[in-house]
Amino acid sequence: MYEYLRTRNTCTPKLIVVLIGMLLFGAQAQAGSAAGGESHFRAEQISAFAKRVEKTMAAHGARVAILARVGRPVADLPDGFHYTHVAFAVYSQIKTTDGRSIPGYAIYNLYQDAGHPDHSSLVVDYPADFFAGVYALKTDILIPTPELQRQLLRVIASDTYRKLHNPAYSVVANPYNRKFQNCTEHTLDVLNAAIYHTDDIDVIKADERAYFKAQPVKINPLKMLAGMVTMPDLKVTDQKHGVRTASFTTIARYLRQYDLLADELVVAQQ
Amino acid sequence: MNRAIMKKTVITWSMLLATVAGGQQAMAGGSMQHAGQASAYSVQASGHAVLAATQLTSAVAAAPLQVAGAVGAVSGRAGAALMQQANDDFSKPLKVTNETVTAGPAPSTALYQHDGK
Incomplete structure (x- = not known):
């Protein structure tokens, strides 16, 4: 524009x-994408919720799970979108600053850079960090089948995980090509690297075009124009025939459709 | 371009931009960031520092507990036990700490947390 x-x-x-x-x-x-956004819940609530999510994953024996968070007011989400950010939770041995090793989950994120929202970085943090700043204490947890978890562990611990990262960020990145990437597309790419045993992004994209059904983004055209003018992280030059992107919902549907999902859980504040 | 046409062009674009600007607030709160808002937060950096320091455990690293062979280096007897647990049946529950683990604060916050000692 x-x-x-x-x-x-x-x-x-x-x-x-x-x-x-x-x-x-x-x-x-x-x-407002800088680190340390405003909090909508008390720290104790965030901490308790994050621990509940961790214990839920642990109770189901999840070595790797896919987590989602609500980073914007639910009422503002476009049709078909229920969450704003997706990441891998990996059961880990965590080394603390006081030299201890404790068991828990580390979260493998693709985050927009503070001050440069059209650029992203891969960041490892922890459940309490992940849920800080959410608008709702609610998450969906996707637990892949044991074999897919094994393959995901292999990919996440390898150079492939970083090799699949494209720092050129668009919030509505088209998952069918390599031009831009968002957190859901990186998650999808890592999943398919694990499923197809490849680190070749061209092979991964071909498989995604063949088997993955992306989420259409239905937005008022004027709002879309406004966003293209004012938001550096909204780019649609990678799109054809309407705007589509990967979402938590479409990733869940993909895993479900091809029998790659062992459990799907919802944890919400009671 | 004569002045009349230029003026008309300016007015037209101004109206369009005004319309677009009017919808922008709803947009920022209602569309793009929803599809994949992915900004970093840290409990320590986001005003959640109201938690007493003793209630937060800062992490320096995390190593995935790989099945059938260590990916990250696990250390000591506790690490070996965790590794054994990770290799067990996937349906068995896993142990997790009761501590609230957090990444360190963002650099912009960390700089001002020191008291000059």
């Missing part, structure tokens, strides 16, 4: 540039 404005209005005065600047500034103020 910005490119379109620039090319179509080469003679227009500075007003439009100023307006775009105002929109961009406003978007940055609203994005």
